[in-house]
Amino acid sequence: MNTCFSAATSLCLLFAANATMAKVYECEATDEDTRLGVSPRSIVNIVDDEDKKLCTFSVNNYKADSPPQEELDAALERLFPNNADTFVGISQGVDSVPIDAFAALLVAAGPDSVIDEMEKILLESREALSSCLETYRTSTSSSLSGEPSASKAFDNGEFNCFVSMNGAFENDRVLSIVSEDSDQAIPTLIVWVQRGNLGNYLFLPK
Numbered sequence: 001m002n003t004c005f006s007a008a009t010s011l012c013l014l015f016a017a018n019a020t021m022a023k024v025y026e027c028e029a030t031d032e033d034t035r036l037g038v039s040p041r042s043i044v045n046i047v048d049d050e051d052k053k054l055c056t057f058s059v060n061n062y063k064a065d066s067p068p069q070e071e072l073d074a075a076l077e078r079l080f081p082n083n084a085d086t087f088v089g090i091s092q093g094v095d096s097v098p099i100d101a102f103a104a105l106l107v108a109a110g111p112d113s114v115i116d117e118m119e120k121i122l123l124e125s126r127e128a129l130s131s132c133l134e135t136y137r138t139s140t141s142s143s144l145s146g147e148p149s150a151s152k153a154f155d156n157g158e159f160n161c162f163v164s165m166n167g168a169f170e171n172d173r174v175l176s177i178v179s180e181d182s183d184q185a186i187p188t189l190i191v192w193v194q195r196g197n198l199g200n201y202l203f204l205p206k
Contacts, residue, residue, distance in 0.1 A: 022037055022038075022040075022178075023167060025037075025057070025174070025175070025203075026177075027046055027174050040166075043061055043204055044059055045108040045201065045202050046199075047065070047107075047201075049198050050198070051197045056110050061075075063108065064108060065109065065110025066109060067107065067108075067112055072105070075104035075105050079102075097126055097130050099126065102191065105202050106200045109200075114200075118193065121157070121195075125152040129159070136206065158194050161191045163189055164187070164188045165185050166178050169201075174192075174199065176190075186206060189206070190202070191204075
């Protein structure tokens, strides 16, 4: 692993990976862009805090400024029981969506103090999340349009969820790009919750 620091508020991390399979995330909350390079099959959580000028990353569900590691491990097990390769857990409809598990994963990079608020937001957005998850569960790279699957506005923010055919994503704060040399499209679930100047992002490859 190579790590480089270019300024107090700017961090670049490059994990060793096949060059043809690189995926780069950028976050612009800091004074200078913050970048993370990982395998496109890595689970990534980003917290973009514009007020604090802080970007925090969690890779493969490891604890950052977040709930206890055992809580994150339990949340991932809810979504991928027994290390299953494919997502399960929503086949019984809206009421079966594991809200608490998604809330934990969305705050894997922090802040821990908002997990109750995150659960409330996801409960209010349960139908939109369920619809998006069904698209994710049944998706193939050739079946996706890349358009947002579901969204819902709430007080002081919004919930967005969609499935990207290759994990690419961009808004005015966060960017996710796949190496042009990559020859493999990996459908990726992207959940983004924005509350004021604080954004929580979850990238969950299939």
